[in-house]
Amino acid sequence: MIRDITIGQYYPAKSILHRLDPRVKIVCTLLFLISLFLNKNVISYALATVFLFCVIKLSKVPFKFIMKGLKPIIMILMITVVLNLFLTSGGDVLFQVWKLKVTEEGLRTAVYMAIRLIYLIMGSSLMTFTTTPNALTDGIEKLLHPLNKIKVPVHEIAMMMSIALRFIPILLEETDKIMKAQIARGADLESGNILQKAKSMIPILVPLFVSAFRRANDLAMAMESRCYRGGDGRTKMKPLVYGSSDRIAYAVTWGYLIAVFLIGRFVAVKLWIF
C-alpha cells in the first residue's frame, strides 16, 4: 500500500546521468529551476522543453515513472491554474463566464505557471531518480563545505540527512508491517469519525515509535563501536572528484541558462498571445 510512493526515490539504471558527480546534478538542477523563471516567451519554453526531454532520455528513467511523481501536485497545479486564469487582469478579455473574465494575460500566466510547475517537479525528481540518497547528501556536504568556516556543522547536518533519508523506507516498511499485524487482530482503521480514527492509530503509532527508538539506539551503538566521532579529520572511501563528463555537464547547463537569459532579453517573438 505505502510502497508506491515515488517522489524522492532512486531509480537504479546505468546512464550517464547516474554516473555524474552528485554536486553537478544538484547545481545543474538549481540552474534549470532558475532558468524556468527566466523564461519569457515561446522560444525559451521550447528550449527548456528540449533540454528537459533530452536529459530525461539520457537518464534512461522511463517517462511513465517521472509522470507518476506529478500525481501529488495535481491539486496544487489545478488551483494555481484556475486562480491565475480568472484572477489575472490585463489585455483583451478572451471570454467571460458569468462574472469571471478570462483575459489574455490571465491565460498566458496560467499556462506558463502550469508548465513551470510541471517542469520544476520533473526536473527535481529527475535528480532524485538518478542519485542515491547517500550520494545526494555527500554532494550537499561537499557543496556546503565552505560554511564550516563560520562554524556550521556541515558534516553533522549531512549525516543526519542521510540517516533520515535511509530511515524513510525502513519506517515505511515497518508501518506497513505493524498495520497489517493490527488489521490481522481485527483493528478497524477506516471507519468512524476523526476522533475514532485518531484513536485507532494508537495501536500503530505506539509500536512504531518504540521501534524507531530501538533502531536509533542500535544505530548509535553500531556507529560508536566503529569509532564514529563526527566529521573532524574524517576521510572518505570514495571522495568526490570532478571528471570530464562532469565538466561537460556544467558547460552544457550554463550554456543553456545563458541562452534562456539572452532569448528572454533580446528575442521578441510572439505567437498569438504567448
Added chain:
Amino acid sequence: MSIKLENINYIYSPDTAYQKHALKNVSLEIEQGQFVGIIGHTGSGKSTLIQHLNGLIKATSGALYFEGKNIYEDGYDMKQLRNQVGLVFQYPEHQLFEVDVMSDVCFGPKNQGLSKEECEQRAREALNLVGFPEKYYKQSPFDLSGGQKRRAAIAGVLAMHPKVLVLDEPTAGLDPRGRDEILDQIAHLHKETEMTVILVSHSMEDVAKYVDRLIVMNKGEKMYDGAPKEVFTHYKELEKVGLAAPQVTYIMHALSESGLPVNTDDTTIMEAADEIMRNLKHD
C-alpha cells in the same frame, strides 16, 4: 472446511523498477485440522503466501477459497475471515502497544465486539495456553523478556479463537530453549484445540519434528508438497535451493550407502536411533 488456493500469482510494485513476481501459480489445499509446515529460503515467497490466507494481500490473479467461498468476491466479509484465520507475524512482539499484557491480549477479542468479561476470560485462556506466567499479567509488555513478549503476542492472536493459526517464523531470534518451548507449546495447542496450524520457517530441523505435511517454496513456486519423509527423500535437490534436510537424514543416507540396511525415511533423532539399534541387533 478448508483453505484452497488456485493459481495464485502475486507481483510486488508492478510496472516499476522494483517489480517482483513473488508468487507464481501457487495452488494448494489445506484441510481443517492439519499441521502444515511451509519452508523456503529467504525471499522464496512464504511470507507473501501466508498474508494471502487472511486477505491482507490480494492476489494479482488467481482465486482463494475459505470454507468453499471465494474471498475475492464482492461483498465477502474480510473481517470475519480475519477472525477465523489468525496470523502471527514475524517478531510479533513488535506489535505490542498496550499499557499491560492483559489489555494487549484483549485487543483482538475487543475488536470482535466481545464484552469486557468475555475478553478477559479469553485472554486468560490464551495466555494460559502459551504458558505465560500469571504474575506478569499486569506488567507493561515492554518490560518483559524476549520470549515472554513473544508468548504474549501469540496469545493476542489466540484469544480471537481462530480456526486456523498461521505463524511466521515464531522462533526467529529466540535461544534454543525458547525455541523448543514455543514449538512444543504450538504442537500441544494443535492437539488440544484441533486448530489448523500453519508454521512458516526456514529451518527444516524445527518443523520436521512437528508437522504432518511440508510445503517447500522456492522462488515463488511450490517445489514440494507432502509428508516430511517424502519431501526429505529429495534432500539433494533441497540443498541446491539453499535448504537442507535434517541432519538425521544425512546420517541415515550415509549409513545406508556404507552398507547398513537402515530405513532412510526417519526424520527425528529418536526414530533414527531406534532404527539403527534394530539393524545392529540383526547383525
